[in-house]
Amino acid sequence: MEEKKPDATLDLRGVVCPINFVKTKLKLEEMNKGQILEIVIDPGEPMANVPRSIKEEGHRVIKVDKINDHFRLLIEKA
Amino acid sequence: MLREDQIERYSRQVILPNVGGKGQEKLLSAKVLVIGAGGLGSPAGLYLVSAGIGKIGIVDSDKVELNNLQRQILHSTKNVGKPKVESGKERMREINPDVEVAPYNLRLTSENILDIVKDYDIIVDGSDNFPTRYLVNDACVLSKKPLSHGGIFRFDGQAMTIIPGKGPCYRCLFPEPPPPGAVPSCQEAGILGAVAGVIGVIQANEVLKFVLGIGEMLVGRLLVFNALDSSFRIVKVPKYKDCPICGENPTIKKLIDYEEFCQLKTQNKKNKNGG
Numbered sequence: 603m604e605e606k607k608p609d610a611t612l613d614l615r616g617v618v619c620p621i622n623f624v625k626t627k628l629k630l631e632e633m634n635k636g637q638i639l640e641i642v643i644d645p646g647e648p649m650a651n652v653p654r655s656i657k658e659e660g661h662r663v664i665k666v667d668k669i670n671d672h673f674r675l676l677i678e679k680a
Numbered sequence: 681m682l683r684e685d686q687i688e689r690y691s692r693q694v695i696l697p698n699v700g701g702k703g704q705e706k707l708l709s710a711k712v713l714v715i716g717a718g719g720l721g722s723p724a725g726l727y728l729v730s731a732g733i734g735k736i737g738i739v740d741s742d743k744v745e746l747n748n749l750q751r752q753i754l755h756s757t758k759n760v761g762k763p764k765v766e767s768g769k770e771r772m773r774e775i776n777p778d779v780e781v782a783p784y785n786l787r788l789t790s791e792n793i794l795d796i797v798k799d800y801d802i803i804v805d806g807s808d809n810f811p812t813r814y815l816v817n818d819a820c821v822l823s824k825k826p827l828s829h830g831g832i833f834r835f836d837g838q839a840m841t842i843i844p845g846k847g848p849c850y851r852c853l854f855p856e857p858p859p860p861g862a863v864p865s866c867q868e869a870g871i872l873g874a875v876a877g878v879i880g881v882i883q884a885n886e887v888l889k890f891v892l893g894i895g896e897m898l899v900g901r902l903l904v905f906n907a908l909d910s911s912f913r914i915v916k917v918p919k920y921k922d923c924p925i926c927g928e929n930p931t932i933k934k935l936i937d938y939e940e941f942c943q944l945k946t947q948n949k950k951n952k953n954g955g
Contacts, residue, residue, distance in 0.1 A: 624691045628682065628701040659697065 605665065608640035608676060609633060615672055619647050623655045630661060630679050638664070639677045649673050686778070690732055698894045704732065708778070710891040713737040713800040715788065715816055717764040719876030720806030720830045720883060722754035727884035728804075729772040733891070735780040736772065737800060740764040741787040751873030788812055790935035793819040802826040802890055804883050808865065810857040811938035817842065817850035818935055821925050826890055828883040828898075834869050835907040837879035840898050840917065841886045844926060847899035852920035852927075857942045875907045 612629055614622040626641055633639060643652050653663050656677055665676040682701055687694065690704050712733050714721045717740040728736055744755045744767050752764075759767035765783035772781045784796060788807075793815060797803055803825055805816045813829075820827040820842060827842040829850055842849045882903065889895040902915040925932045 620695055621688060621691055624687055624694050627695065628687065631701050655695075 606638045606676065606678075609637040611640045612642070614641055614643045614648070614652075616644065617648075619651050620655075622648050623652050626652065626656060626677070627659065630659075630677070633679045635679055637679050639679065641675050641677065642669075643673050643675065645671060645673060686732070689776075689778075693731065699892060703892045703894075706891050706893075707732045707888070708734045710802075711735040711737070711800045712802055712804060712887055712891075713739065713797060714804045714806060715739045715812070716806035716808060717752070717754055717768040718742075718748065718806055718808060719751040719832060719871060719873070720880040721804065722752045722768075722806075723877045723880030724804050724806060724828075724830075724884040724887070725754055725768060725772060726775070727881060728887060729776045729779050729781070731884075731888055732776065732778055733887075735782060735800075737782040737784060737796070738765050738768050738772075739784040739786065739788060739796065740768070741785060751871060751876045753873075753877070788815060790815065790937065793935070794823060797823050797825050800825065802828065802887055804828045804830075804887060806830060806880065806883070810863075810942045813850065814857060814941060815935065815938045818925050818932060820844060821849050821851075822933075822935070828886045830879045830883045832871055832876050832879050833863070835872055835875060837875050837905040837907075838902055839879050839882045839886070839905075840902045841890070843897065843899050848917045848919045849923065849926045851925050852923045853902065853917050855920065855924065860943050872907055875905070878905055878907070 610629060610633060612625060614625060622643055629639055643649060656663055660680040662678040663675055664678050667674045682704060693699050694701060694704050710733050712728055714725050714736060717738050725736060742764050744759045744762050744764055746760050749755060754768045754771050763785045765785045769781040769783050772779060797819055803820055805813060805827060807813055807816060821844045824844045829842060830839045886897055889897060900917050902917050904913045904915055921928050924930060
């Protein structure tokens, strides 16, 4: 299946919890329902927390890729 | 758009469901008037300034006294003798320079109150005397401004939120003030500082909910706190159809003389450090 092209991107490498999630949330607020946000986050605490918080707000994490030592997530805005 | 430092400063509330960046923008553009920089106004003002309310007006005509510091946590020992509004502004600006603080070093009267409240979205009553309490209630009802009422006495406290047109006002609850001398002021009766803190923080919380448009306000519900048994009760308060200011046929259509109304004119007016 072809991957949806992201409508916006946030590079959150080096951004600690919970600011990485706050920035994701603020970006999603600006976007329209169904649009795709791509974020890049660090492993460990960010990877343990950010996807869960995104889902708690009702958004969908549609794809997770490990790229080198960080993670790339595609989020569909609810 | 929030600045980087604002994202960091407000992150713990921006993260909340129902707040977010949009909620924070609402807070940053809200204007709140705090009447009395005393026992209630101090904790209310501190939480409002911390939350990033855009503009906070503080009204008080008194100077900081040493006996205030046991409960009026906006002030500090070095500011004894300074006007409370100046001391309060100094502390608020230290906490959050984002916030515009407007000091009103005056006593509210029927002549000046309407001109002051008109610039604000919601009013916090932290006053310590009946003439001011009725004056503030009537001014808010006439101006259709939401009002958070708070009162404290010894180990007891109460709070109610008044949204003119939607629920009861302070006069629906207490149409007449108690006879002069029937209720001693805090100066005579005493007050535990933490009781002022509990009620003042509830008032701040009501303001934050109002600005954010979330939750259920204390409209038509009087919250009663007792510190000795750590209990909270909610007492339902109906609108009073014969309320002289917000009833079906109001008799008060403009502000009156509240000192006279509370029969304090003939009294010794020394009891002013109550709150």
